[in-house]
Amino acid sequence: MTDWETLLPVLGESFQQTVFMVSVTVLVSGLAGLILGVTLYATRPGNLFANQTLFVVFNFIVNIIRPIPFIIFITAIAPLTLILMGTTIGTTAAILPMALMAGVVIGRVVEQNLVASDPGVVEAARAVGDSRLHILAAVVVPEALAPLILGYTFMLIAIVDMSAMAGYIGGGGLGNFAIMYGYQQFNWEVTLVTVVIIIVMVQALQLAGNALAQRILRR
Amino acid sequence: MAEIVLGPVAGGEVITSQEGAMSAIVSLHHVSKEFPRQGRSGPAAVLAVDDVSLEVERGSVLGIVGYSGAGKSTLVRLINGLERSTGGSILVKGQDVTHLSERELRKVRAGIGMIFQQFNLLKSRTVYGNVAYPLKVAGWKKEDIKPRVAQLLDFVGIADKGDRYPRRLSGGQQQRVGIARALANNPDILLADEATSALDPETTNEVLKLLRRVNQEFGTTIIVITHEMHVVREICDAVVMMDKGRVVESGETYSVFKQPRAESTRRFVATAVHSRPSRETLDRLATAHPGRLVTVAISETAPTPVVAEIFARLGIHSGVVFGGVTEIQHRILGSLTYELNGDAGAVDAALAQLALLTAIEEHATSSPPVHSATESVLASSGGAS
Ligand SMILES: Nc1ncnc2c1ncn2[C@@H]1O[C@H](COP(=O)(O)OP(=O)(O)OP(=O)(O)O)[C@@H](O)[C@H]1O
Numbered sequence: 001m002t003d004w005e006t007l008l009p010v011l012g013e014s015f016q017q018t019v020f021m022v023s024v025t026v027l028v029s030g031l032a033g034l035i036l037g038v039t040l041y042a043t044r045p046g047n048l049f050a051n052q053t054l055f056v057v058f059n060f061i062v063n064i065i066r067p068i069p070f071i072i073f074i075t076a077i078a079p080l081t082l083i084l085m086g087t088t089i090g091t092t093a094a095i096l097p098m099a100l101m102a103g104v105v106i107g108r109v110v111e112q113n114l115v116a117s118d119p120g121v122v123e124a125a126r127a128v129g130d131s132r133l134h135i136l137a138a139v140v141v142p143e144a145l146a147p148l149i150l151g152y153t154f155m156l157i158a159i160v161d162m163s164a165m166a167g168y169i170g171g172g173g174l175g176n177f178a179i180m181y182g183y184q185q186f187n188w189e190v191t192l193v194t195v196v197i198i199i200v201m202v203q204a205l206q207l208a209g210n211a212l213a214q215r216i217l218r219r
Numbered sequence: 220m221a222e223i224v225l226g227p228v229a230g231g232e233v234i235t236s237q238e239g240a241m242s243a244i245v246s247l248h249h250v251s252k253e254f255p256r257q258g259r260s261g262p263a264a265v266l267a268v269d270d271v272s273l274e275v276e277r278g279s280v281l282g283i284v285g286y287s288g289a290g291k292s293t294l295v296r297l298i299n300g301l302e303r304s305t306g307g308s309i310l311v312k313g314q315d316v317t318h319l320s321e322r323e324l325r326k327v328r329a330g331i332g333m334i335f336q337q338f339n340l341l342k343s344r345t346v347y348g349n350v351a352y353p354l355k356v357a358g359w360k361k362e363d364i365k366p367r368v369a370q371l372l373d374f375v376g377i378a379d380k381g382d383r384y385p386r387r388l389s390g391g392q393q394q395r396v397g398i399a400r401a402l403a404n405n406p407d408i409l410l411a412d413e414a415t416s417a418l419d420p421e422t423t424n425e426v427l428k429l430l431r432r433v434n435q436e437f438g439t440t441i442i443v444i445t446h447e448m449h450v451v452r453e454i455c456d457a458v459v460m461m462d463k464g465r466v467v468e469s470g471e472t473y474s475v476f477k478q479p480r481a482e483s484t485r486r487f488v489a490t491a492v493h494s495r496p497s498r499e500t501l502d503r504l505a506t507a508h509p510g511r512l513v514t515v516a517i518s519e520t521a522p523t524p525v526v527a528e529i530f531a532r533l534g535i536h537s538g539v540v541f542g543g544v545t546e547i548q549h550r551i552l553g554s555l556t557y558e559l560n561g562d563a564g565a566v567d568a569a570l571a572q573l574a575l576l577t578a579i580e581e582h583a584t585s586s587p588p589v590h591s592a593t594e595s596v597l598a599s600s601g602g603a604s
């Protein structure tokens with residue numbers, strides 16, 4: 001029999017930790033990724049701030065980091081985490097690798113959506129006499145809003161996934177809970193409950209993202 | 220009517236009258252644009268615009284015509300600095316734009332409207348938002364923007380569509396939004412890059428009518444890129460023919476249509492004025508009609524009544540078997556092929572008289588005498604009146 005009476009408060013706390021890790025990561029990496037993605041787009045040859053050197057450098061960084069399996073990435077940057085966060089375990093420590101990896105991936109997702117957008121609209125904006133920076137903010141990003149929301153929804157879910165993995169190496173949260181009380185105690189019931197919670201969370205996020213994107217696409 | 224002075228210039232000096240030089244709103248002087256090779260393995264460098272000199276008169280409508288890749292879009296984009304020239308000078312309202320900073324160029328661009336083949340509207344903004352956009356960029360006050368947008372939408376005939384999104388509009392309506400946006404800041408120059416190429420013939424004519432109104436009511440100088448001679452015929456005062464980055468012909472629309480000199484211009488004109496019979500048509504006509512077949516160029520110097528009068532006076536029975544007559548810049552132009560029956564001497568006399576007025580061409584008939592496939596009697600049309 002599972003002792004839910006003692007486990008429930010722990011589960012609640014784990015859930016909060018997950019929400020915390022995911023929220024902070026989404027905020028930080030969402031913004032950093034947006035800037036990185038816009039930079040990658042804008043510095044591409046032929047685009048508003050075409051700059052071969054900058055583009056190559058940023059592109060290289062993204063290409064280096066992105067393929068590293070996240071679980072290995074966490075351990076690989078542990079020294080950096082120690083310097084910046086003062087510790088390598090716990091929720092706070094997990095946020096650094098999560099935000100870094102998510103930021104890089106979001107950067108690529110944003111770039112790909114912007115590159116697919118209509119260059120004619122940028123041309124029209126330039127012809128009107130708008131500044132390049134303002135065009136990026138007021139034209140390029142808003143024009144790609146619907147696919148960007150879908151991209152961000154996808155990344156939100158990927159970050160929930162990351163948080164569970166971070167739990168595996170002592171990051172706290174639902175992942176940590178499932179491992180400690182489910183996997184290591186051979187308690188399949190606990191694992192199942194955690195999985196269901198994560199599924200519900202992910203589904204809710206996906207539905208919200210889809211609905212928002214649809215609303216924008218419909219106009 | 221606006222006086223047009225433009226064209227490729229000789230010997231490095233722009234040939235214009237004193238007046239012409241003063242009323243040119245855009246003047247290009249030996250302008251070129253080379254796109255450098257992309258990287259080491261990329262496509263070779265392209266000389267998209269090659270030593271082009273021309274002047275655009277204030278208040279006129281200029282057509283730029285040419286095959287795909289001729290450099291038309293590049294040339295026009297040099298005028299509002301979307302592309303930087305690699306040689307020559309470009310004067311826009313007297314200001315050389317070739318060495319301006321991006322910041323200064325933005326001011327120039329704000330005074331030049333531009334419309335596009337694919338309309339290029341902001342899909343994330345309503346019609347109102349699209350038209351308000353250039354006003355916001357130009358720093359208009361919020362309370363001034365609203366009435367201005369309403370005025371513009373009214374002018375282009377979509378006053379009721381302000382809160383629609385562009386996706387919900389037809390192509391013609393979208394181009395109207397594009398025109399309203401381009402006119403927002405009261406530009407004195409409007410650049411139209413294939414503005415009607417994505418529209419059906421009827422909508423094309425509506426948009427052309429609108430452009431003509433813009434030209435007439437606001438005195439806006441319009442530069443129209445097109446590959447449709449129909450567009451040139453409808454609205455252009457003057458036309459420039461481009462081929463491989465160079466201007467190969469330019470002049471007043473009527474005279475270019477009447478006497479195209481460059482081979483490419485001739486082919487373009489033939490697409491709009493298909494009133495001259497082809498060799499195959501001539502063969503069929505010759506079989507069907509026993510009389511003498513003569514093609515007469517119809518123009519102001521030789522309008523149809525005058526031609527008919529000459530035939531009638533000499534007792535020649537004439538009938539039109541092929542051809543067409545149209546109006547270009549409100550002036551008659553075309554070509555009619557007549558079958559002539561009557562006394563041989565009278566016909567010769569009539570043709571001699573006509574040859575003084577216009578270009579005529581007599582075709583071989585199926586009955587003898589036949590000297591060659593086509594026996595031509597050509598005369599210049601610059602003769603007596
Ligand atoms: N950004 C660019 N980089 C490199 N080459 C270019 C660029 N823009 C245009 N070109 C080249 O310059 C030449 C002229 O192009 P341009 O678009 O001005 O022609 P166009 O007359 O407008 O043709 P179309 O009728 O197809 O629009 C073409 O050979 C084209 O490939």
Ligand SMILES: [Mg+2]
Pocket residue numbers: 291292293412
């Ligand atoms: Mg073009």
